[in-house]
Amino acid sequence: MTIQGAAFCAASVLSAVLFAHPAAAQTKPPKGWTVPRLADGKPDLNGIWEVGAKETRTKVDADLEGKIGGKNIIVDPPNGKIPYKPEGLAKKKENFAVRAKSDPVVAKCFQPGVPRLMYLPYPLQIVQAAGQPTIAILSQYVHMLRNIFFTGEHLDGLDLWGGDSRAHWDGDTLVVDVADFNDQTWFDQAGNHHSDALHVVERFTRIGPETITYEATIEDSKTLTRPFKISLPLTLHTEKNFQLMEYECYAMKQGPSITAGDKPDPEHGR
Numbered sequence: 001m002t003i004q005g006a007a008f009c010a011a012s013v014l015s016a017v018l019f020a021h022p023a024a025a026q027t028k029p030p031k032g033w034t035v036p037r038l039a040d041g042k043p044d045l046n047g048i049w050e051v052g053a054k055e056t057r058t059k060v061d062a063d064l065e066g067k068i069g070g071k072n073i074i075v076d077p078p079n080g081k082i083p084y085k086p087e088g089l090a091k092k093k094e095n096f097a098v099r100a101k102s103d104p105v106v107a108k109c110f111q112p113g114v115p116r117l118m119y120l121p122y123p124l125q126i127v128q129a130a131g132q133p134t135i136a137i138l139s140q141y142v143h144m145l146r147n148i149f150f151t152g153e154h155l156d157g158l159d160l161w162g163g164d165s166r167a168h169w170d171g172d173t174l175v176v177d178v179a180d181f182n183d184q185t186w187f188d189q190a191g192n193h194h195s196d197a198l199h200v201v202e203r204f205t206r207i208g209p210e211t212i213t214y215e216a217t218i219e220d221s222k223t224l225t226r227p228f229k230i231s232l233p234l235t236l237h238t239e240k241n242f243q244l245m246e247y248e249c250y251a252m253k254q255g256p257s258i259t260a261g262d263k264p265d266p267e268h269g270r
Contacts, residue, residue, distance in 0.1 A: 029207055035172055036206075038130040043172045043206050045135070048242055049234040050123045051214070057121040060232065061105075063190040068232070076229040082192055088223040095191025103189050109142060109249040111161035113185030114178050114200050115216040117144060119232055125244055135167065135174070140247050154179045161185060163200065174204040187218075195222035210236040 029035075036044040051060055056068050064073055065081055072080030084092060095102060104110040105120070112120055122140035137146040148165040158164055158180035167176045178200040186193050203215040212234040219227040 030209070033209060038128065040130040042128075042130070042169060043174070044128065045126045045174065045204060045206060045212065046128050048123050048125045048237045048244065049212060050237065051119040051121075051232050051234055053235070060119040061116065061121055061188055064188045064192050064230065065190070073230050073232065074228055075231045077226075082187075082228055083225045085223060085225055088193075091193060091223075092191050095186065095193055097191075099189060099191050103191075104185055105141075106189055110184065111144065112141065113161055113181065114146075114163050114165070115202065115218070115230065116185060116187055117141070117146065117162065118202075118214055118216070118234075122247065123237060123244060138244060140244055142247075142249050148176055159196065163198070170203075172205065174202075176202040176204070178202065193223070194218075194220045197222045204234075210238060212236075 038044050051057055052068055059066055059068060060073055066073055067080070072078075074080045074082065077083060082092075099106075101107050105112050105116070111117075117137075117139055118124070120139070120141050124137055124139040127136040127138065133149060133151045135148040135150075137148065138144070139146070144162075146162055146165065148167045150167050152166065154164050154166060154177075159182045160180050161182060161184065163178040164180040165176050165178045167174060169175070179198075181194070181196055181198040183194065183196040183198075197220050199219040201217045203213075205213045205215075207213050213231065214234050215229065215231045217227055217229045218224075
């Protein structure tokens with residue numbers, strides 16, 4: 001949900017005490033642990049999740065070309081850099097120079113797109129039921145609701161902030177093909193960007209009682225010379241009564257006063 005221009009954006013999702021876990025995803029399930037399953041036999045991904053450990057959560061959204069726990073967030077190519085075409089790299093540098101006023105999330109409260117929604121420093125809830133044609137993801141950020149469909153195909157002529165998500169199971173891994181994007185979102189606060197040719201393939205694999213490995217392969221024939229891949233752990237919140245709570249986001253606005261981020265808007269007396 002977004003209100004563009006010089007507008008007020010509201011969002012509903014969790015604000016609560018966060019807890020730390022190792023930043024790097026586990027490489028194999030713990031001894032004696034088996035994947036929890038729904039009645040239809042599919043892995044159970046239900047729960048409230050958040051990327052990485054508390055101390056690293058803002059680092060991913062700050063710069064996708066950065067590191068977590070000494071390891072590149074981008075695992076392919078090996079140098080951890082986005083493989084831009086020359087004009088794509090030039091645009092990234094332009095974005096970086098004006099990021100404080102132009103980041104669609106931080107400065108404008110717009111929808112973050114995919115994959116950025118998955119690693120914003122806000123919790124998200126996966127809602128899944130046996131035999132249902134849709135998995136829902138609810139985020140703390142601006143009342144975001146993302147629907148992932150198991151039926152149908154991508155349609156032509158769509159221009160969506162979050163893309164169109166179509167899924168299937170590959171063994172115990174949920175694979176989500178996302179297409180039909182607009183070109184208005186960024187990958188992070190550093191100005192890394194894409195065109196409307198963006199195509200993302202996500203993989204969700206539950207590898208422990210409190211860990212999902214999240215991978216995304218990102219293609220963009222207009223902006224990139226080749227695809228690149230990120231890999232991150234999503235950590236389950238296990239605190240008692242933990243839930244998604246209200247969160248307020250205020251867009252940068254023009255006029256006698258300026259508000260941004262989660263600061264109160266003086267015109268609304270908050």
